[in-house]
Amino acid sequence: MVAYIAPFQFTGLASGFDWKAVVDRLMEIERRPVDLLRMRQKAFEDKLFAWQSIASVLGDLKAKLEELGVPDAFYRLAAVSSDPAVLSASAGSGATAGVHTVEVRALALNQTVASDSQPDGSLGLSGTFEVNGRQVEVTSADTLADIADKINRANAGVVAWVVDGRLVVRSLTPGTAGALSMRDVSGTVLQTLGVLGSGNLAFRASYLKSVAPDPLYPDGGGEFTDGLEGTDITDGLSFGYSGTDLGVPGGGPATVEVTVDLGQVANLTGVKLVSGGGPNSSYCADSLEVLTSTDGVNFVSQGSVSGANARQLTLAFTTQARYVKFRITKNFAPADQPGDWLFLDEGYVYGTGFKNLLQPAQDASVVVDGIDVKRGSNVISDAVPGVTLSLKGTGSATVTVQPDVQAVAGEIEAVIKAYNAVLDRLGTVLAKGAVLQGDTSAVGIQVALRRLVSGYADKLRELGIASALDGKLSVDAGKLADALQRDPAAVRAVFFNSERTGLGDRLLAMLGGWIGITGSIQSTESSLNRTISSIREQIETLERRLEVRRQVLTARFLEMERALTLLQSQVADLSRLAVQQ
Incomplete structure (x- = not known):
């Protein structure tokens, strides 16, 4: 039989005739219409x-x-700065020709803080702290580089890195709007690293009405500044104080207000409110409230009353607000102390806020045509209509807005x-x-x-x-x-x-x-595309016909080979019979 391995054929095994070459030649002749179509x-x-x-x-x-x-x-305009080292300028829609004087007094700066120098390897610190409201959890195995990486992955609007064994954190937003907010939530990681600093809390107290003399205050009322002056606290973005006596003379309702100027987080514990009365003094256990001027929310502090004379209230308070008040709202009614009530106000925190403050948050400060302008960015586009000022350094420059020929x-x-x-x-x-x-x-x-x-x-x-x-x-x-x-x-x-x-x-x-859309070139292109598609279809149809034709020719030659093989076999059989006889 004829050997056949698809898709290849070994031709002429029986006939000695290369019929495949004949088929290929015939197909070349019959393919000429396809070739002409392809050329077209x-x-x-x-x-x-x-x-x-x-x-x-x-x-x-x-x-x-x-x-x-x-x-x-x-009528396009161009803005040209007389000193590119101070600022560059560009003019857009809404700009008008003119000359403007600009004095750059300060650039907007990104607040940057650092830790104390730390040893290599694991720090052995654990706890959670917040950066701009995003929590970062630290484990005892973490290195300083690990902490920096966790801060960066918290997406808190800051970038953190390590330089010479110190953690550096920088706000991505310039100006005071980008001021960093960091505090320990659990543990003292930031404080131990030396990110948070220390400061002092102080008050000024005023008698709103006459009260009886008390050893803590000057005779006859007035003002004093020594009640909490110099009290050591731990501040920064997390500060607190404890064990301080707040003297309150007897009488009617008493109010204690504390203003925290830095607007940071305050933790207060172990504060004594001394009524100034004898053993019969009393007040309500829920008589202390905390208010924030930014949100107006009242927080009732956690408190406990010790003994019948109620001489101590323990406070535990945490908030984040720029202005905080502590207020006693209920009556103090000591039986042996005359007078009305006392008002303590204007408490403040002073200190760095961070132990290693490398760069305070600072707004850009410029004077444009004699007008003070402060912005949280070094690109100012709303001072001069249609003109954008890009601040480069401090100094003075003239910005000329003129036709951009x-x-x-x-x-x-x-x-x-x-x-x-x-x-x-x-x-x-x-x-x-x-x-x-x-x-x-x-x-x-x-x-x-x-x-x-x-x-x-x-x-x-x-x-x-x-x-x-x-x-x-x-x-x-x-x-x-x-x-x-x-x-x-x-x-x-x-x-x-x-x-x-x-x-x-x-x-x-x-x-x-x-x-x-209805243009002449579009029409021409559409017509050409239709013609090309039609030719492509004709080619595909002819290719299918040619493939069928090839299969038919191949089948016929294969049938011829099989017939020749059978004939050769019969001749061989007859030859053997003739020899045997």
């Missing part, structure tokens, strides 16, 4: 590519004209460059032997463009724009700049005007007829 398809695809390239350069010209046609395009000239030159690119592309596809040689549609576009521009030759020449023999335009930059400086409105009128008779107006109208 390639020709149409080349035409389609040529038209697409024409549409592309025409589209670029249209885009450049539309940019130039914006109403204020010819170079920018306008650049946009006109961009239009000229795009126009020349259109002529170049048309020249290439229409050249002798090129794909669109003699194409009436392409020639029509080329002629229409040249004829339109030539009609404005005199006006363009006055602007420094001249036409060469091949129709392409050139620009005298100096002459164009002079024309723009002298009368930008007149220059604009050459290209765009209210009657829509300018060169730019008419070019845009013409381009819309060519490359618009």
Whole structure:
């Protein structure tokens, strides 16, 4: 039998005839219509590519004209700083020509803090702290680098890193709006690292009405500053005080108010409220309230009353507010003490807030035309209408807002460059032997463009724009700049005007007829695409027929081989019988 291994055939094993070569040759002959169709398809695809390239350069010209046609395009302004080391400036929509004096007194700075120097390896610290309200959990195995990494992954609006064994944390937001807020939640990680610092808490107390003399206060009422003066506390973004006696003379209701100027977190424990009365003094256990001026929420402090005379109340209070009040709201009614009530106010915290404050949060401070301006950024866009100031350093500079002749000239030159690119592309596809040689549609576009521009030759020449023999335009930059400086409105009128008779107006109208959704080039491309698709379908149909034809021819030759093999076998059998006889 004939050996067969798909998809290869070993031909002529029985006949000695290479019938596969014959089949291949026959298929080449029958494939000629397909080859002709492929050549035709390639020709149409080349035409389609040529038209697409024409549409592309025409589209670029249209885009450049539309940019130039914006109403204020010819009246653009530029802002120039007299000292780039102090500031740079740019002008946008809404700017007006003029000169402005700017004094940069301070730049907006990002608050940056650091820890004390720490040893390498695991720190053995554990606990949780907050950075701008985002919690960071530290384990005893963490190194300083681990803590920095955890801070960065907390997405708290800061960046942290390690330098020479010290943790550094910087706010990503400049100015006071980006001031860091950090506190220990559980444990003392920040305090132990030396991130948090220390300070003091002090009050001023005032008698609102006459009270009986008390050893803690001056005779006859008035003011005092020694009640809590100099009390050591731990502050920063987490501070507190404990074991302090707040003297309260007897009488009616008493109020204690404490203002925390730094607006940080306060932890108060073990504070004694001494009624000043004898053993019969008493007050309500819930008589202490905490108020924050920022949110107006009242917090009832945790308290406990010890003994019948109620001489001590233990406080535990935590909040984050810029202004905090502690207030006793219920009556104190000691039986042996006359008088009305006492008002303590204006408590404050003083100290660094951080132990290692490398850079305080600072707003930018500038004086613009004699007006003080403070912003939380070094880019100020709302001080002078339409002008953006980018602060670089301290000092004084003059910002001049004036017509941006170079920018306008650049946009006109961009239009000229795009126009020349259109002529170049048309020249290439229409050249002798090129794909669109003699194409009436392409020639029509080329002629229409040249004829339109030539009609404005005199006006363009006055602007420094001249036409060469091949129709392409050139620009005298100096002459164009002079024309723009002298009368930008007149220059604009050459290209765009209210009657829509300018060169730019008419070019845009013409381009819309060519490359618009219903434009002539779009129609041409659609027609070419349909033709290419039709040819592709014809090729696919012929390819299927050719494959069937190949299979038929192959089957016939295989059948011939099988017949020859059988005949050869019979001849061999007869030969053996003849020999045996």
